[in-house]
Amino acid sequence: MFNWFRRQKETPTQAEEQTPTPEQVTPETPASEPESEAPKEPDEYLNWAKTAFKNIQQRKSEEIAPTPQPEATTPPDTSETVPEPVVQVSEPEEGVPAWMRKSDRLDILKETATETPTIEEEAKPLSFDDDFVWSAQVLAKQGRAAEDVTEAEINWLKRLREGLGKTRRSLVNQLKAIVGQGPLNEDAVMEIEALLLQADVGIEATDYIIEALQGKLREESLPPEQAIEYLKEIIREILDRPLKNVDNITFEPEKEVLNIWLLTGVNGAGKTTTIGKLAHMANQSGYSCLIAAADTFRAAAVEQVKIWGERSGTEVIANPGKNTDPAAVVFDGISAAQSRQVDLLLVDTAGRLQNKKNLMDELAKIRRIVDKKAPNAKVESLLVLDATLGQNGLRQAQVFSEAAKLSGVVLTKLDGTAKGGVALAVAQQLNLPIRFIGAGEGIEDLRPFSSYEFVEALLNG
Ligand SMILES: Nc1nc2c(ncn2[C@@H]2O[C@H](COP(=O)(O)OP(=O)(O)O)[C@@H](O)[C@H]2O)c(=O)[nH]1
Numbered sequence: 001m002f003n004w005f006r007r008q009k010e011t012p013t014q015a016e017e018q019t020p021t022p023e024q025v026t027p028e029t030p031a032s033e034p035e036s037e038a039p040k041e042p043d044e045y046l047n048w049a050k051t052a053f054k055n056i057q058q059r060k061s062e063e064i065a066p067t068p069q070p071e072a073t074t075p076p077d078t079s080e081t082v083p084e085p086v087v088q089v090s091e092p093e094e095g096v097p098a099w100m101r102k103s104d105r106l107d108i109l110k111e112t113a114t115e116t117p118t119i120e121e122e123a124k125p126l127s128f129d130d131d132f133v134w135s136a137q138v139l140a141k142q143g144r145a146a147e148d149v150t151e152a153e154i155n156w157l158k159r160l161r162e163g164l165g166k167t168r169r170s171l172v173n174q175l176k177a178i179v180g181q182g183p184l185n186e187d188a189v190m191e192i193e194a195l196l197l198q199a200d201v202g203i204e205a206t207d208y209i210i211e212a213l214q215g216k217l218r219e220e221s222l223p224p225e226q227a228i229e230y231l232k233e234i235i236r237e238i239l240d241r242p243l244k245n246v247d248n249i250t251f252e253p254e255k256e257v258l259n260i261w262l263l264t265g266v267n268g269a270g271k272t273t274t275i276g277k278l279a280h281m282a283n284q285s286g287y288s289c290l291i292a293a294a295d296t297f298r299a300a301a302v303e304q305v306k307i308w309g310e311r312s313g314t315e316v317i318a319n320p321g322k323n324t325d326p327a328a329v330v331f332d333g334i335s336a337a338q339s340r341q342v343d344l345l346l347v348d349t350a351g352r353l354q355n356k357k358n359l360m361d362e363l364a365k366i367r368r369i370v371d372k373k374a375p376n377a378k379v380e381s382l383l384v385l386d387a388t389l390g391q392n393g394l395r396q397a398q399v400f401s402e403a404a405k406l407s408g409v410v411l412t413k414l415d416g417t418a419k420g421g422v423a424l425a426v427a428q429q430l431n432l433p434i435r436f437i438g439a440g441e442g443i444e445d446l447r448p449f450s451s452y453e454f455v456e457a458l459l460n461g
């Protein structure tokens with residue numbers, strides 16, 4: 001089993017026994033002294049990638065051989081074989097936001113929810129292309145063994161690279177041209193400033209980056225490639241800085257204790273989708289999981305959570321009554337989680353209430369219930385932020401950080417028009433660590449954040 005939270009393969013017993021020491025839980029930074037077999041030269045990386053590719057192919061053929069899968073091209077007669085959905089899907093009500101009211105998305109979700117959820121992901125065959133080599137190199141540089149690399153990891157890195165592709169292309173060449181000319185003159189500073197601001201980096205982080213870069217280039221003149229490497233270091237430092245205040249660097253659910261993760265954020269940010277993806281990732285990584293549907297203000301919202309529950313094979317605690325108190329659902333969720341001894345309870349919350357005071361009161365009430373009913377639980381409060389909103393998203397974030405004691409951010413929609421630089425603004429302006437990033441609507445399109453991988457996807461060719 002591959003534990004995504006730890007980024008390592010482990011047997012179920014290992015997962016039980018192992019308590020990670022601080023040294024073990026810092027995979028974000030690449031090993032400064034790579035192990036002896038780690039590649040250094042370009043052709044060594046290529047060989048590493050080839051080995052990884054061969055291993056993945058071999059593992060796939062071994063998995064498929066004993067029990068051949070039914071042909072995905074001939075859909076089964078759904079009227080007969082597919083069991084009735086457990087969920088009673090009610091029509092979206094008046095007053096729900098436009099994207100829900102149209103319900104196209106919901107319809108698609110409803111249809112696909114009863115099918116095998118991984119069909120889309122399985123459909124794409126893995127090919128040994130530029131993207132594969134790039135992804136393999138990113139893993140190799142972090143000291144990974146070619147034997148352990150999984151297809152899911154490669155696919156994720158490809159996705160991330162693709163998502164940040166537009167920003168990378170507009171940043172890298174221009175930056176190289178500017179920083180390769182020695183100390184930055186006034187024009188150069190203005191050009192870099194414009195580039196970074198266009199990428200949503202925000203003024204504070206931009207100033208910080210320019211100052212650090214300026215200092216370095218005054219000390220010594222660097223060729224463009226090295227100047228970019230230094231720039232990457234600065235950016236990683238910004239992204240990792242908020243982690244200094246937290247004790248769980250990997251953000252993996254703790255064993256032997258109930259973990260409760262509250263997901264907050266405005267409507268449409270991606271809370272519910274993120275919950276579905278997190279539940280899937282937790283189940284796949286060996287953690288038992290439960291979802292509490294505490295966005296009770298819209299009937300459709302609860303149904304949407306249930307669909308994600310089915311997709312990820314996770315039970316959803318919901319209250320079917322009208323005008324249900326979200327705190328009551330959270331209470332029920334905790335009771336169920338405690339009696340079943342699950343590892344992780346994911347709580348969906350409402351994104352928009354009439355005003356800021358309402359929102360604050362509601363979130364505070366949920367938090368009180370959690371603290372009272374589960375005083376020993378490990379509670380995290382995650383803000384889900386739509387990366388395509390850039391600086392506007394950050395203003396919303398400010399409101400939530402006043403309303404809830406936030407412990408981290410989930411950045412979503414990095415696959416779309418997002419510029420990516422907003423990650424730096426989050427770290428610099430909110431001083432919150434980014435915990436997970438979403439880059440797509442599929443169930444596997446969310447992974448723990450790694451500053452190393454993010455910066456490579458943003459600035460490496
Ligand atoms: N492209 C893309 N769409 C996403 C991502 N995460 C969520 N979405 C979409 O954003 C919309 C709102 O998501 P939802 O989870 O309902 O947001 P909520 O109101 O915060 O619960 C849905 O159409 C999702 O499919 C992502 O990472 N990438």
Ligand SMILES: [Mg+2]
Nearest residue numbers: 271272295301
């Ligand atoms: Mg929702």
